Amino acid sequence: MPRELLRLRRLLLALTLVPLAAVLAGLLGWLVVPVLALLGLLPLLALAWCWRLLERNWRSWRYAERADDLLISRGVLWRELTVVPYGRMQLVEVTSGPLERHFGLATVQLRTAAAASDARIPGLEPKEAARLRDRLTELGEARSAGL
Known part of the structure; x- marks a missing residue:
């Protein structure tokens, strides 16, 4: 399988989770408590975890x-x-x-x-x-x- 499929899936993952992290951190920091803005890191942690899983899935086809x-x-x-x-x-x-x-x-x-x-x-x-x-x-x- 061409590696471009992996690149495409990783791009879609990043385009989804990075803005989500920014919006979540911004809303929690602005509306609730600035310390809760750290919860905005959760989508970034999911991004790091899924980044590797996508490669394993790509290799399995x-x-x-x-x-x-x-x-x-x-x-x-x-x-x-x-x-x-x-x-x-x-x-x-x-x-x-x-x-x-x-x-x-x-x-x-x-x-x-x-x-x-x-x-x-x-x-x-x-x-x-x-x-x-x-x-x-x-x-x-x-x-x-x-x-």
């Missing part, structure tokens, strides 16, 4: 194309392994929002007939995402022809 199915693995504390048979794929799409495009990333979304079996692979380079989409579509059509 894996996918593998096998002969008959696609494996997607992720998770640190709760590991999740998703196996999607090529013949069950109904739709393979590549999406990329404004922030993802800025960081040169795309997400491959897989849809099957079962609502709970949808899977996604985030943080791919656009060329790899397009290659994977084309390959999965080709394999899906070949495997579903016999159904």
Whole structure:
């Protein structure tokens, strides 16, 4: 997985928690007691803790194309392994929002007939995402022809 996905998630984390810390410290210091402004450090402590967790989560994402199915693995504390048979794929799409495009990333979304079996692979380079989409579509059509 490209490291840009980690950079994007860390940026979003910082853009959320740093202003929250500033507002919390300002309001508590101004409205209540200046000493309570130190509670504004709590979001910054959460930022430091989550900074490392984001890297562990980023490292946990894996996918593998096998002969008959696609494996997607992720998770640190709760590991999740998703196996999607090529013949069950109904739709393979590549999406990329404004922030993802800025960081040169795309997400491959897989849809099957079962609502709970949808899977996604985030943080791919656009060329790899397009290659994977084309390959999965080709394999899906070949495997579903016999159904």
